[in-house]
Structures are given as structure tokens and as C-alpha cells.
Amino acid sequence: MEGRSELAARIPMLSKSRFVTGCQCHKLLWWTVHEPDATELQPDKVLQDLFDQGRQVGELARTRFPGGVLIEAPHFARPERVAQTRAALESGVPAVFEATFIADDTYVAIDVLEKRGKGHHLIEVKSSSSQKDEHIPDVAVQAYIAAACGVEINSAEVMHLNKEFRHPDDGELFAHSDVTEAVAAFVPGVPDELARQQEMLAGPLPDVPIGLHCFEPRDCPFMKRCWPDSPDHIGHLCGVGPKRTAAYLDRGIRSIGDLPPTEHLTFQQRRQLKAMAEHRLIVEPTLKRQLEPFASAERLGFLDFETIMRAVPVWPGMAPWQQAPAQFSYHQRQPDGSYTHAEYLAEGPKDARPPLVEAMIKATSKADRVVMYTSFEKTRIREMQRAVPQLAGELAALEAKLLDLHPVMRNCVYHPGFNGSYSLKEILTPLVPELTYDDLVIVDGRVASVEIARLLFVAGKIPRHEHDRVRKALLDYCERDTWAMVKLLEKLEELATGNG
Ligand code: SF4
The missing domain is CATH 3.90.320 (Lambda Exonuclease; Chain A)
Known part of the structure; x- marks a missing residue:
């Protein structure tokens, strides 16, 4: 040295x-x-x-x-x-x-x-x-x-x-x-x-192989430089997180094609391998049955929250880093097949949950069932039963109406374009290519969260025109999320009847 x-x-x-x-x-x-x-x-x-x-x-x-x-x-x-x-x-x-x-x-x-x-x-x-x-x-x-x-x-x-x-x-x-x-x-x-x-x-760029250290203790910003971009990289196997990806790499398994035939794989992973080998969308025959609760609702709602998450909590009863809804978008399919829309976005620093809950209960009161994607909304609704006790009964009734589309997707559908992920944004393009987020200013829930917090807690320092612009961008983004669920369900209904 x-x-x-x-x-x-x-x-x-x-x-x-x-x-x-x-x-x-x-x-x-x-x-x-x-x-x-x-x-x-x-x-x-x-x-x-x-x-x-x-x-x-x-x-x-x-x-x-x-x-x-x-x-x-x-x-x-x-x-x-x-x-x-x-x-x-x-x-x-x-x-x-x-x-x-x-x-x-x-x-x-x-x-x-x-x-x-x-x-x-x-x-x-x-x-x-x-x-x-x-x-x-x-x-x-x-x-x-x-x-x-x-x-x-x-x-x-x-x-x-x-x-x-x-x-x-x-x-x-x-x-x-x-x-x-x-x-x-x-x-x-x-x-x-x-x-x-x-x-x-003091020397040239060192040669370090990729591995678990790329994710821990924090995601490396240079992942795109080091990790292969190919869709069949082992990190794109369904349900495989950083730890299992690193374990596969340690075994010399770099791509999904390297998996030995004896490898124990889940049902979803086997379906993924089949879809990739055959370059086609796979729909399980069970889809129709799994969609029955959705189809039998006369008035079907679609609900999505955006939340704030602050290190130092800002509203009563909140813990550090606890997420709290500050915005929702809600579409409802009416008996005649048309859709209505309702929304709420907090203004000012005071606790947004009581007025948000009030607006949400009003918007969803006539729905037979309400669709969400993953259990995120359900968890937030449960938390709000404690945060807004005067409307806890109504929130419990809303919770009982919730239907999660995410497990239906996981159980029944795979397209090679999913790249091993069932996130709403990842599945949308392969299944509903005509619906994108490309025209929006905000396209990411984490950015939405930061922008909401900025509007609520530093509003005085934001010029009015910027405030209005960000508010509109947030409303557009959340509305697109519920509309994406609407279009996704329509697509699944087509696929289930063999018309997709
Ligand atoms: S992605 Fe980051 S952590 Fe992983 S090898 Fe490259 S530079 Fe290192």
C-alpha cells in the first residue's frame, strides 16, 4: 500500500x-x-x-x-x-x-x-x-x-x-x-x-459483483449501471425480493432460463415461466369465478388513497412515519354502466382525516362493493376508525364492502410484460396499453406523498400559481389510479368471458 x-x-x-x-x-x-x-x-x-x-x-x-x-x-x-x-x-x-x-x-x-x-x-x-x-x-x-x-x-x-x-x-x-x-x-x-x-x-473503478449489498442497507443509485436490463434476469422472477435474488446469484443462477427443472417454484412462478416460453398472456380458467363478487355488485366503487408520511408526526394520535390519507379518488360504476367520480384533497395543515372520511363515506354510501388494489386502502381505513372515532361505524361498514383485485390478478393472470411484478403500473401497459400515465406531471405515489406534504405544511412559501398547479397534478394522478382499476377490471371481465 x-x-x-x-x-x-x-x-x-x-x-x-x-x-x-x-x-x-x-x-x-x-x-x-x-x-x-x-x-x-x-x-x-x-x-x-x-x-x-x-x-x-x-x-x-x-x-x-x-x-x-x-x-x-x-x-x-x-x-x-x-x-x-x-x-x-x-x-x-x-x-x-x-x-x-x-x-x-x-x-x-x-x-x-x-x-x-x-x-x-x-x-x-x-x-x-x-x-x-x-x-x-x-x-x-x-x-x-x-x-x-x-x-x-x-x-x-x-x-x-x-x-x-x-x-x-x-x-x-x-x-x-x-x-x-x-x-x-x-x-x-x-x-x-x-x-x-x-x-x-486512488485506482481505477473496482470490479465488484452485484449482490445483496446493492439493496442493503439502502438501494444503490447505480443499479441501472451494474444490473443487466434483460427481462429474464433472475431478479424478475415473480415474488423474488433482493435476498432471494442474491441467493440465486450465489448459486450461479443469473437468468430465469438458468433455473434447473428440479427447482421448487410457486404456482405463479411456473405460470410466469410458461408465459415467457410461449410469449403469450396466460389466463387461468378460474378467473371468471374469482370475478363473481365484482360482477354481482350493481354499484361498484373503485377507491385509492394518497398519504402523507412524516418523521415527526403532525396529526393527533399519529406515530413517527405513520402514513395518513390526505387524498382520495373514487369512481363508481352505476347500474347503467356509466361512471361517476368523487375526490378529496386536503388543504392546510389541520388534520385532514375527519373531512376526508366524511367526504369518502358520502361518496361510497350507495356502493354495493368497493374495489381496491392491494390491502393498502383497507389498512388505512382500519387506522382511520381509531383516528375518526365518530365515524368508526361507517368506516367499518365501508371496510366490509372492500374487494381486492390484486389477489385475483396474482391467482389468474400473467403476461410476459409484467416483468415478474403485479404492481398496478407494471401490469397496466401490457393489459391496457391505451391507458398510460405519460401525460401526467406526477406519476409516482412517493412523489405524490411529498408534494401533498409540501402543499399542506409549507403552503405559505409556495406561490399561488405553483400551489394550484401541484394541486391539479395531484388530483389528476389519483384520479388516474382509480380509472386504471376501472379499465383493468373491464379488461379482466373481457378475458374471463373469452373476449379479451
Ligand atoms: S449496483 Fe451499486 S452496490 Fe451494486 S455493485 Fe453496482 S455500485 Fe455496487
């Missing part, structure tokens, strides 16, 4: 986030450092919102340490930050926020460094609602660099959101998980891993 000073002249400094990235994958770290402007690394609205929520949690965490001092010099002014940290520690303040240290060509800023006796307690603040394994390398590199700068770290914790907390003040917002032992076990390996990362960064 080269000496550190020679390497330092050729590569940018490491940081705690780079170290953690490198612990996931050296190739990912190489691209992150050498291609910082890569499109894949530019945060989209959803990621930016996660950063913003993380910042909000970090600021709230600091209020738990009265007398703490924030290191305020900009992050690029590293020597100044180090000097400010040194001064703050020497002044004997009870806690330093963003305490900054540099050693081994690595820069760390510790969320909270609390004075405890002769040593210090290191606190890493996370917006997650539990402590996770991935937090250990993150805390360990901070503890190692601080110690290398002569600051004694005696204990460490992850301060995260408490899943038992309920808005507005039921319990404590933060929970504390002691990680002293796990960090102490990890620290001895830190200098070697830092050196490996620095050496790797």
Missing part, C-alpha cells in the same frame, strides 16, 4: 458518509467520489424530502441538550470547524453539536458530543424509528476519528425516533439505543477499512 500522504495528494478526503457508502460497496464509493455530478446522485424530490426531514429531526434532537453549542462554521471550512470544536470542548460546555474532527485524511462531524465525567458520550441522531445494524459503522468511524484526535469516547448511542410516541405529546419523541459494545467491536477494523477505501479510490 502507498503511504497516506502520497494517497492524500491524489484523492479527496473521506468522510463518515463516504466511509459508510464504502462499507456498502467500494464501486458505489468510487462513483460517488469520482462522479459527484452523476445524474444518479442528484437527489430527487423524495430523497430531498428525506434529507429535509432528517434535518428537522436533528434540530429537534439538539433541543434535548440545554447549553449545547453548535459548530457553526460552514462544512467546507474544515480547519475553522476543527478549531471551533476544540474551543467548545475546552470551554466545558455540556454538549457540542456537529463536533468536527479530522484524522487519517477523514473528516467527521458528530451530531452530539456530550461531556460525561472525564470522557465523552457520542450520540448519532437518526430519523429512523429504530436502531439498525447499518448505524454501527457510521458511529464507529466517528468514535475512531475523535479518539485519534485525542477525544476520549466512553460510550455511544443512536438517538432515534420512538415508535411508541403519539402526536402531540403522548410519550417521548426520541428513544435511545446504546451501541457502545457493538461500536467497540467494530472500531478496531476501521483503520484498515479506511486505508482500503483510500487505496481503492
Whole structure:
């Protein structure tokens, strides 16, 4: 290995986030450092919102340490930050926020460094609602660099959101998980891993095979560069998530065609293989029977929610990161075959659930059955029975009317264009090609969630014309989701009668 000073002249400094990235994958770290402007690394609205929520949690965490001092010099002014940290520690303040240290060509800023006796307690603040394994390398590199700068770290914790907390003040917002032992076990390996990362960064792009690390601890943004795009990649086998994909790769099974004939497969997977081999849509004869509850309803509704999901809960009784509906779209098939539409989208920061429930109960009151896709809507309706107790009876009655189209799809239909997925967006194009989301501004539920939260909670800062534009985009998106269910069911009814 080269000496550190020679390497330092050729590569940018490491940081705690780079170290953690490198612990996931050296190739990912190489691209992150050498291609910082890569499109894949530019945060989209959803990621930016996660950063913003993380910042909000970090600021709230600091209020738990009265007398703490924030290191305020900009992050690029590293020597100044180090000097400010040194001064703050020497002044004997009870806690330093963003305490900054540099050693081994690595820069760390510790969320909270609390004075405890002769040593210090290191606190890493996370917006997650539990402590996770991935937090250990993150805390360990901070503890190692601080110690290398002569600051004694005696204990460490992850301060995260408490899943038992309920808005507005039921319990404590933060929970504390002691990680002293796990960090102490990890620290001895830190200098070697830092050196490996620095050496790797000084060289060409490393060759790292794909595997489970592409998904854990978080989805790698460079998946499109490394993962083959072919529809018969083993990751496209129905019902196979990252873990089972990685297990197949470990066995040398890269494509669906590599599966040995003796492989134990589910009914859906066998049907997928048949559809792929024969390049055709497969419809099970059981479809007609499974559609009977849908066909027998005189007035059939189609319901879809969009939700908000905030780290720090915003409405009564909500837990951190709990989803709460703030919008619905509802189509109803009338006895004469025509369709009516109703919708609701919250305005302003106050609890949207009571008015939403009221509007939804009114819209669905005459429906015999109500169609949803997956159990998402059912779960939200159950939760709202607690959140809006005055309408709990009506919500329970609505819950009893729900019919899920997703299991019908899974049990009865496969088209090679599904690519192993039964998500509504994935199945729509092969089955109902004339209906797309291409003309819409918002085409993704996660973006919708972030945009709703922005409209509700920072509305004052959004110009009126933008507010109206985003509102319309949200209404269009949610309406398209229920209309997609309408068209999907029409298609399935055709297929069941042999006219599809
Ligand atoms: S996709 Fe996988 S192998 Fe490629 S850079 Fe990301 S984590 Fe590494």
C-alpha cells in the first residue's frame, strides 16, 4: 500500500458518509467520489424530502441538550470547524453539536458530543424509528476519528425516533439505543477499512459483483449501471425480493432460463415461466369465478388513497412515519354502466382525516362493493376508525364492502410484460396499453406523498400559481389510479368471458 500522504495528494478526503457508502460497496464509493455530478446522485424530490426531514429531526434532537453549542462554521471550512470544536470542548460546555474532527485524511462531524465525567458520550441522531445494524459503522468511524484526535469516547448511542410516541405529546419523541459494545467491536477494523477505501479510490473503478449489498442497507443509485436490463434476469422472477435474488446469484443462477427443472417454484412462478416460453398472456380458467363478487355488485366503487408520511408526526394520535390519507379518488360504476367520480384533497395543515372520511363515506354510501388494489386502502381505513372515532361505524361498514383485485390478478393472470411484478403500473401497459400515465406531471405515489406534504405544511412559501398547479397534478394522478382499476377490471371481465 502507498503511504497516506502520497494517497492524500491524489484523492479527496473521506468522510463518515463516504466511509459508510464504502462499507456498502467500494464501486458505489468510487462513483460517488469520482462522479459527484452523476445524474444518479442528484437527489430527487423524495430523497430531498428525506434529507429535509432528517434535518428537522436533528434540530429537534439538539433541543434535548440545554447549553449545547453548535459548530457553526460552514462544512467546507474544515480547519475553522476543527478549531471551533476544540474551543467548545475546552470551554466545558455540556454538549457540542456537529463536533468536527479530522484524522487519517477523514473528516467527521458528530451530531452530539456530550461531556460525561472525564470522557465523552457520542450520540448519532437518526430519523429512523429504530436502531439498525447499518448505524454501527457510521458511529464507529466517528468514535475512531475523535479518539485519534485525542477525544476520549466512553460510550455511544443512536438517538432515534420512538415508535411508541403519539402526536402531540403522548410519550417521548426520541428513544435511545446504546451501541457502545457493538461500536467497540467494530472500531478496531476501521483503520484498515479506511486505508482500503483510500487505496481503492486512488485506482481505477473496482470490479465488484452485484449482490445483496446493492439493496442493503439502502438501494444503490447505480443499479441501472451494474444490473443487466434483460427481462429474464433472475431478479424478475415473480415474488423474488433482493435476498432471494442474491441467493440465486450465489448459486450461479443469473437468468430465469438458468433455473434447473428440479427447482421448487410457486404456482405463479411456473405460470410466469410458461408465459415467457410461449410469449403469450396466460389466463387461468378460474378467473371468471374469482370475478363473481365484482360482477354481482350493481354499484361498484373503485377507491385509492394518497398519504402523507412524516418523521415527526403532525396529526393527533399519529406515530413517527405513520402514513395518513390526505387524498382520495373514487369512481363508481352505476347500474347503467356509466361512471361517476368523487375526490378529496386536503388543504392546510389541520388534520385532514375527519373531512376526508366524511367526504369518502358520502361518496361510497350507495356502493354495493368497493374495489381496491392491494390491502393498502383497507389498512388505512382500519387506522382511520381509531383516528375518526365518530365515524368508526361507517368506516367499518365501508371496510366490509372492500374487494381486492390484486389477489385475483396474482391467482389468474400473467403476461410476459409484467416483468415478474403485479404492481398496478407494471401490469397496466401490457393489459391496457391505451391507458398510460405519460401525460401526467406526477406519476409516482412517493412523489405524490411529498408534494401533498409540501402543499399542506409549507403552503405559505409556495406561490399561488405553483400551489394550484401541484394541486391539479395531484388530483389528476389519483384520479388516474382509480380509472386504471376501472379499465383493468373491464379488461379482466373481457378475458374471463373469452373476449379479451
Ligand atoms: S449496483 Fe451494486 S455493485 Fe453496482 S455500485 Fe451499486 S452496490 Fe455496487
